[in-house]
Amino acid sequence: MSVEDETAIVPFEEQFRQDVLALWTKCGLVRAWNDPGKDIDRKLTDRNGRFPVLLVGKRVVGSVMVSYDGHRGSVYYLAVDPEFQGRGFGKQLMEYCETFLLEIGCPKINLFVRSDNEAVLRFYEDLGFSQDAAMPLGKRLIPDD
Numbered sequence: 001m002s003v004e005d006e007t008a009i010v011p012f013e014e015q016f017r018q019d020v021l022a023l024w025t026k027c028g029l030v031r032a033w034n035d036p037g038k039d040i041d042r043k044l045t046d047r048n049g050r051f052p053v054l055l056v057g058k059r060v061v062g063s064v065m066v067s068y069d070g071h072r073g074s075v076y077y078l079a080v081d082p083e084f085q086g087r088g089f090g091k092q093l094m095e096y097c098e099t100f101l102l103e104i105g106c107p108k109i110n111l112f113v114r115s116d117n118e119a120v121l122r123f124y125e126d127l128g129f130s131q132d133a134a135m136p137l138g139k140r141l142i143p144d145d
Protein backbone atom coordinates (compact mmCIF):
# COMPACT_ATOMS: atom_id res chain seq x y z
CA MET A 1 0.00 0.00 0.00
CA SER A 2 1.50 3.32 -0.96
CA VAL A 3 0.20 6.88 -0.94
CA GLU A 4 0.38 6.81 -4.75
CA ASP A 5 -2.47 4.25 -4.83
CA GLU A 6 -5.61 5.66 -6.41
CA THR A 7 -8.30 6.98 -4.09
CA ALA A 8 -11.95 6.38 -4.95
CA ILE A 9 -15.30 6.85 -3.21
CA VAL A 10 -17.62 4.03 -4.32
CA PRO A 11 -20.99 2.66 -3.16
CA PHE A 12 -20.83 -0.08 -0.51
CA GLU A 13 -20.77 -3.62 -1.94
CA GLU A 14 -21.01 -6.93 -0.06
CA GLN A 15 -17.35 -7.62 -0.80
CA PHE A 16 -16.47 -4.70 1.53
CA ARG A 17 -18.59 -5.88 4.51
CA GLN A 18 -15.88 -7.48 6.67
CA ASP A 19 -13.44 -4.65 6.00
CA VAL A 20 -16.05 -2.01 6.88
CA LEU A 21 -16.91 -3.84 10.12
CA ALA A 22 -13.20 -4.05 10.97
CA LEU A 23 -12.79 -0.34 10.15
CA TRP A 24 -15.65 0.66 12.48
CA THR A 25 -14.21 -1.49 15.26
CA LYS A 26 -10.75 0.03 14.75
CA CYS A 27 -12.30 3.53 14.85
CA GLY A 28 -14.21 2.85 18.08
CA LEU A 29 -17.65 3.20 16.49
CA VAL A 30 -19.07 -0.16 17.59
CA ARG A 31 -21.26 -0.15 20.69
CA ALA A 32 -22.21 -3.23 22.71
CA TRP A 33 -25.93 -2.55 22.26
CA ASN A 34 -25.71 -2.09 18.47
CA ASP A 35 -25.04 -4.93 16.03
CA PRO A 36 -23.03 -3.21 13.25
CA GLY A 37 -23.81 -6.00 10.76
CA LYS A 38 -27.52 -5.38 11.30
CA ASP A 39 -26.91 -1.65 10.76
CA ILE A 40 -25.36 -2.50 7.38
CA ASP A 41 -28.32 -4.77 6.52
CA ARG A 42 -30.76 -2.02 7.51
CA LYS A 43 -28.88 0.65 5.58
CA LEU A 44 -29.08 -1.51 2.46
CA THR A 45 -32.88 -1.21 2.65
CA ASP A 46 -32.59 2.62 2.57
CA ARG A 47 -33.19 3.37 -1.11
CA ASN A 48 -32.88 7.14 -0.70
CA GLY A 49 -29.69 7.45 1.33
CA ARG A 50 -26.10 6.66 0.46
CA PHE A 51 -23.44 4.42 1.98
CA PRO A 52 -20.10 5.23 0.32
CA VAL A 53 -16.79 3.56 1.02
CA LEU A 54 -13.42 5.23 0.45
CA LEU A 55 -10.82 2.99 -1.16
CA VAL A 56 -7.08 3.56 -1.43
CA GLY A 57 -6.11 1.06 -4.07
CA LYS A 58 -8.24 -1.94 -3.06
CA ARG A 59 -8.06 -1.22 0.67
CA VAL A 60 -11.13 0.03 2.53
CA VAL A 61 -9.89 3.12 4.33
CA GLY A 62 -13.08 5.05 5.11
CA SER A 63 -16.85 4.93 5.10
CA VAL A 64 -19.90 6.98 5.99
CA MET A 65 -23.69 6.64 5.99
CA VAL A 66 -25.95 9.53 5.01
CA SER A 67 -29.72 9.87 4.80
CA TYR A 68 -32.43 12.52 4.45
CA ASP A 69 -35.74 12.65 6.34
CA GLY A 70 -37.35 15.52 4.42
CA HIS A 71 -36.06 18.23 6.76
CA ARG A 72 -32.64 17.12 7.99
CA GLY A 73 -29.85 15.08 6.61
CA SER A 74 -28.12 12.67 8.97
CA VAL A 75 -24.49 11.62 8.78
CA TYR A 76 -23.36 8.63 10.81
CA TYR A 77 -20.69 5.93 10.98
CA LEU A 78 -18.08 8.34 9.58
CA ALA A 79 -14.76 6.53 9.89
CA VAL A 80 -11.25 6.83 8.49
CA ASP A 81 -8.67 4.16 9.27
CA PRO A 82 -6.32 5.62 11.93
CA GLU A 83 -3.35 4.75 9.68
CA PHE A 84 -4.82 7.09 7.04
CA GLN A 85 -6.20 9.90 9.22
CA GLY A 86 -5.02 13.48 8.77
CA ARG A 87 -4.80 13.20 4.96
CA GLY A 88 -8.13 14.84 4.14
CA PHE A 89 -10.12 11.61 3.67
CA GLY A 90 -12.62 12.46 6.45
CA LYS A 91 -13.18 15.83 4.82
CA GLN A 92 -13.68 14.18 1.41
CA LEU A 93 -16.32 11.84 2.83
CA MET A 94 -18.13 14.77 4.48
CA GLU A 95 -17.98 16.72 1.19
CA TYR A 96 -19.53 13.69 -0.52
CA CYS A 97 -22.38 13.78 2.03
CA GLU A 98 -22.91 17.54 1.71
CA THR A 99 -22.95 17.37 -2.10
CA PHE A 100 -25.45 14.50 -2.04
CA LEU A 101 -27.73 16.28 0.45
CA LEU A 102 -27.58 19.60 -1.41
CA GLU A 103 -28.44 17.86 -4.69
CA ILE A 104 -31.66 16.50 -3.18
CA GLY A 105 -32.56 19.85 -1.58
CA CYS A 106 -31.75 19.02 2.04
CA PRO A 107 -31.38 22.25 4.07
CA LYS A 108 -29.47 21.03 7.15
CA ILE A 109 -27.21 18.27 8.46
CA ASN A 110 -27.52 16.77 11.93
CA LEU A 111 -24.99 14.44 13.45
CA PHE A 112 -23.96 13.16 16.85
CA VAL A 113 -20.53 13.34 18.44
CA ARG A 114 -19.86 12.10 21.95
CA SER A 115 -19.26 15.21 24.07
CA ASP A 116 -15.90 13.83 25.33
CA ASN A 117 -14.64 13.22 21.76
CA GLU A 118 -12.82 16.55 21.54
CA ALA A 119 -10.63 15.75 18.51
CA VAL A 120 -13.65 14.82 16.42
CA LEU A 121 -15.57 17.88 17.67
CA ARG A 122 -12.72 20.05 16.36
CA PHE A 123 -12.79 18.17 13.05
CA TYR A 124 -16.49 19.04 12.62
CA GLU A 125 -16.01 22.64 13.81
CA ASP A 126 -13.37 23.02 11.09
CA LEU A 127 -16.01 21.89 8.61
CA GLY A 128 -18.48 24.57 9.80
CA PHE A 129 -20.57 22.57 12.27
CA SER A 130 -21.68 24.03 15.60
CA GLN A 131 -23.63 22.78 18.58
CA ASP A 132 -27.43 23.05 18.33
CA ALA A 133 -29.53 24.22 21.28
CA ALA A 134 -31.32 20.90 21.37
CA MET A 135 -30.97 17.71 23.33
CA PRO A 136 -31.00 14.43 21.42
CA LEU A 137 -33.77 12.09 22.53
CA GLY A 138 -33.94 8.44 21.60
CA LYS A 139 -36.32 5.51 21.84
CA ARG A 140 -35.21 2.00 21.00
CA LEU A 141 -37.73 0.20 18.78
CA ILE A 142 -35.82 -3.00 17.97
CA PRO A 143 -33.19 -4.39 20.37
CA ASP A 144 -30.19 -5.86 18.53
CA ASP A 145 -29.42 -8.57 21.10
Ligand SMILES: CC(C)(COP(=O)(O)OP(=O)(O)OC[C@H]1O[C@@H](n2cnc3c(N)ncnc32)[C@H](O)[C@@H]1OP(=O)(O)O)[C@@H](O)C(=O)NCCC(=O)NCCS
Binds near residue numbers: 028111124
Ligand atom coordinates in the same frame (compact mmCIF):
# COMPACT_ATOMS: atom_id res chain seq x y z
C1 LIG B 1 -13.28 12.03 12.38
C2 LIG B 1 -12.40 11.37 11.32
C3 LIG B 1 -13.30 10.67 10.31
C4 LIG B 1 -11.56 12.46 10.61
O1 LIG B 1 -10.91 11.84 9.52
P1 LIG B 1 -9.53 12.41 8.93
O2 LIG B 1 -9.35 11.76 7.60
O3 LIG B 1 -8.44 12.25 9.91
O4 LIG B 1 -9.84 13.98 8.78
P2 LIG B 1 -9.22 14.96 7.69
O5 LIG B 1 -7.79 14.56 7.48
O6 LIG B 1 -10.10 14.98 6.51
O7 LIG B 1 -9.31 16.35 8.42
C5 LIG B 1 -10.12 17.38 7.87
C6 LIG B 1 -9.84 18.66 8.58
O8 LIG B 1 -10.14 18.53 9.98
C7 LIG B 1 -8.98 18.84 10.73
N1 LIG B 1 -8.84 17.87 11.80
C8 LIG B 1 -8.87 16.52 11.71
N2 LIG B 1 -8.68 15.96 12.91
C9 LIG B 1 -8.51 17.01 13.75
C10 LIG B 1 -8.21 17.10 15.13
N3 LIG B 1 -8.04 15.99 15.87
N4 LIG B 1 -8.10 18.31 15.70
C11 LIG B 1 -8.24 19.43 14.95
N5 LIG B 1 -8.50 19.42 13.64
C12 LIG B 1 -8.61 18.22 13.05
C13 LIG B 1 -7.80 18.69 9.79
O9 LIG B 1 -6.78 19.58 10.17
C14 LIG B 1 -8.38 19.03 8.46
O10 LIG B 1 -8.35 20.41 8.22
P3 LIG B 1 -7.57 21.00 6.92
O11 LIG B 1 -8.30 20.47 5.71
O12 LIG B 1 -7.69 22.47 7.09
O13 LIG B 1 -6.17 20.46 7.03
C15 LIG B 1 -11.43 10.36 11.95
O14 LIG B 1 -10.70 11.02 12.96
C16 LIG B 1 -12.08 9.15 12.57
O15 LIG B 1 -12.42 8.17 11.88
N6 LIG B 1 -12.29 9.16 13.89
C17 LIG B 1 -12.79 7.99 14.61
C18 LIG B 1 -14.24 7.72 14.32
C19 LIG B 1 -15.15 8.84 14.76
O16 LIG B 1 -15.08 9.30 15.89
N7 LIG B 1 -16.02 9.26 13.83
C20 LIG B 1 -16.96 10.31 14.04
C21 LIG B 1 -18.19 9.80 14.68
S1 LIG B 1 -19.30 11.13 15.01
